[in-house]
Amino acid sequence: MTDRNQEASRDWAGMPRQFATTRWSVVLAAGDADTPGSREALARLCEIYWYPLYAFARRWGHTADEAQDLTQEFFARLLEKHYLGDVKPERGRFRSFLLASLKHFLLNERDRVLAQKRGGGHMPIPLEFETAEGRYRLEPRDPSTPETVFERRWALTLLDRVLSQLRHEYDESKRGPLFQALQGLLTGQADTPRYAELGALLGMTEGAVKIAAHRLRRRFGELLRQEIADTVADPADVDDEIRYLFKVLSA
């Protein structure tokens, strides 16, 4: 402990460690077994992260209609457990799994899927395709690979979802206007009024605004970590995943 160059100290005596599960770890633990908990967990994850897959299929070269059909069929098969048996439970990420599975699916199944009559299949989860193409048209027209588009869109979808959750929490507790006023402080927006000005606007002291902003950031951080934890097999991987997404968005 006292040696400056000593490697990571591991002499900490134990307080019992809590076993933690994540949505993705529930799915992985179930494997091929079709348990209600694992099916729900997977469906919930797919419902949140479908758009990056749609964007990937579009960038891969499919038309909007084809991308809709392929995404829909991919999820139908995924939820029927056609793919999960192949997943290695150790340290898997839902993001990596989805991308690898979709690529495999597009390479091997697309002709058969596209030959089927469109709209004839059962839609396993509600996907808002009406808005998807509008969103896709806003994607930058840079020479990004489909993989880059997928990962960037994944990161932004995740952040969007966390912001929505946070906004919802504030709305639920009748603090919607506070969220609206303070959200710019999450990232230090240039055009956000200073604490004192916000205080005058909200009828709060400057100190109270600082604390409210601090709590908003803290809650955002907690929700972000929870959301990411649901997509990794081990909660200890959350920091690595954040750093990876940081790299994706910085590229």
Added chain:
Amino acid sequence: MSAPGERCPACGNLRPAGTGVSGLCPLCLLQIGLEHEQEGQAGWIDPETWECRVLNLLGAEGGETSFLAEQGAPVKRLVVLRQVHVPIASPDDRALVTARLRALTSFDHPHVARVIGGLISNERGLLLVMAYAPGTPLETYCGRTHPAEQDRLSLLLAVAEAIGRAHDRGLVHGALTSSRVVVTRRAGVAHAVVTGLGVEMMRQRPPDPSADARALVELCGTAGVKMPSGRLRSAREIADWLRAYPLPSRRSTPTDIAGT
């Protein structure tokens, strides 16, 4: 909100085009996730997932030794380890320490260096793991930069309010000195942070809040703000007094200084 594709004023990075996230910088948003990692249960850090190496000795005051350390996992950052000599052998001792740790780790204030958790080292007994708050001690900062009166008042008010808030939660600093208030810059503005909250708290007999009030009066004196001696007995009263302090622009109206 500014448009995507511009540089973020906070981190300076170019924002990825086509971002949603309400026009906020996604890189800054991700960074928040690294700042706010979830800690162990009931104030104790999980030794299975926690790694750190000591970088150097920060000081040894009153038998309490503190180290600067680099935490490697679950998140990489600098922390301060403060060795606290309290009995932890019996279940009763452990329960008392756990209760105080829980209170300390749940206290989250922008002007107080956070207590991240407690850790038991085989070599050193109980260690408090605290957020590292880099900066200049308040007295040194005032001596070097000669901040305007309004800026000094603003720093002192933040400290008094933070201590008042801690007292509301039953937390007492007990060893507040000018070296335990550091000034750093956040978004270009001087920002005071109280360090060391929790060390005295972990002792068997928590100190009296009035000791913090006396220390605050002294702190104001070292920052060049003279307070009426003996009249202000709590952090709240001191904060109120600082809030109503007659600034030059207000000194022509005697009613403003009534009560001071």
